[in-house]
Amino acid sequence: MKGGAGYAGGARRVAMATAVVVALLVLGVALDQGLLGRAGSATRGWVSGVRAGAPSSAAPTGAGASPVSPAPSPTTTAPALDVPAAPRIVADHLTFGAPRKAETAAYAARHYGTRTSRLRPTMIVLHYSESDTYSSVRSLFEADLPNRGEEPGTCAHFVVDQDGTIHELVPPTLVCRHTVGLNHVAIGIEFVQSSRGHDPRWATQQVLARRAQAAAGVALVEHLQRRFAISDDKVIGHAMANQANEFRDLEGWRNDHVDWQAPEVGAFRRLLTQAP
Structure with a gap:
C-alpha cells in the first residue's frame, strides 16, 4: 500500500525532525548556561576595578570556595627606645x-x-x-x-x-x-x-x-x-x-x-x- 507506506515514512520524518529540534534546544540552553557561567566568573574577577586573584578582605562564598588569606602586612619595626611623648x-x-x-x-x-x-x-x-x-x-x-x-x-x-x-x-x-x-x-x-x-x-x-x-x-x-x-x-x-x-x-x-x-x-x- 503505497499510500500507507508514504504516510508512515512521513510520520517518521516528522518525529525525527521534532527530536532534532528538541536536541538543538537542549544544546542551546546548555551552551547559554555555560557562557553565562564563564561571563559570571569573569565579572566576579573584577570588583571595583580589582583584578581577579588580587588579595581581598572579603572571603569567597559558595560551595567549594576556598578561603583567601589577606596579604601579610609589612613588618613594623618598634622604636629602639621607650621615648616619652613630653620630657620632664x-x-x-x-x-x-x-x-x-x-x-x-x-x-x-x-x-x-x-x-x-x-x-x-x-x-x-x-x-x-x-x-x-x-x-x-x-x-x-x-x-x-x-x-x-x-x-x-x-x-x-x-x-x-x-x-x-x-x-x-x-x-x-x-x-x-x-x-x-x-x-x-x-x-x-x-x-x-x-x-x-x-x-x-x-x-x-x-x-x-x-x-x-x-x-x-x-x-x-x-x-x-x-x-x-x-x-x-x-x-x-x-x-x-x-x-x-x-x-x-x-x-x-x-x-x-x-x-x-x-x-x-x-x-x-x-x-x-x-x-x-
Whole structure:
C-alpha cells in the first residue's frame, strides 16, 4: 500500500525532525548556561576595578570556595627606645643676670655682628661633658670664667644626666656660649659623659648605649624641634660645626672639638625618626 507506506515514512520524518529540534534546544540552553557561567566568573574577577586573584578582605562564598588569606602586612619595626611623648625638664638656671647678658651681647657683636643676648634658634648642637657628674658640669658653667681670653664663660642650655634627668640651665631663648660660630643660632645640649682617655667616639657611644640617657635626649630634642621648627638635619654634633652652612665667626675662630661626630649623630637622628 503505497499510500500507507508514504504516510508512515512521513510520520517518521516528522518525529525525527521534532527530536532534532528538541536536541538543538537542549544544546542551546546548555551552551547559554555555560557562557553565562564563564561571563559570571569573569565579572566576579573584577570588583571595583580589582583584578581577579588580587588579595581581598572579603572571603569567597559558595560551595567549594576556598578561603583567601589577606596579604601579610609589612613588618613594623618598634622604636629602639621607650621615648616619652613630653620630657620632664628640671629648671636649674645659672646666674644669668644683666652682667652676663651684657657680656654675651658684646661677644655676639664681636663674633656675629649682632649685639644681642637674645636667641632665635634654628639648630641644635650635641656635646658630651668630659665629666661624669652633673654637679661638676653645672659648677663649671655657673663660674662664668673667661674662655679663650674672652667673656662670657661657656655654658649649655640643657644637661642630660646619665639617669635620664634633663636639667635646663639657660632658657633656649638666650644665647649661650657652647659652639664657636653657631652660638647665635644654636641650642646647646650636654650629655654627662667623660671619654676617660678613650677615643671621642667611644664616649658618645656610651651615651647612645645608656637607654635612659639616650631616650631623654631624644625626647628633649624632639620637644625643641616642635617648639622651634627645627628639622632633623639641623641637629648636629660639636665636631660637625665648622661645616654647617650657618657657621659664622667674624674673628676667624674655628672649632677644635671632636665630640659627637657624624656617625653617632646619624645614629641619634635615626632614633628621632623612630620616636613616636
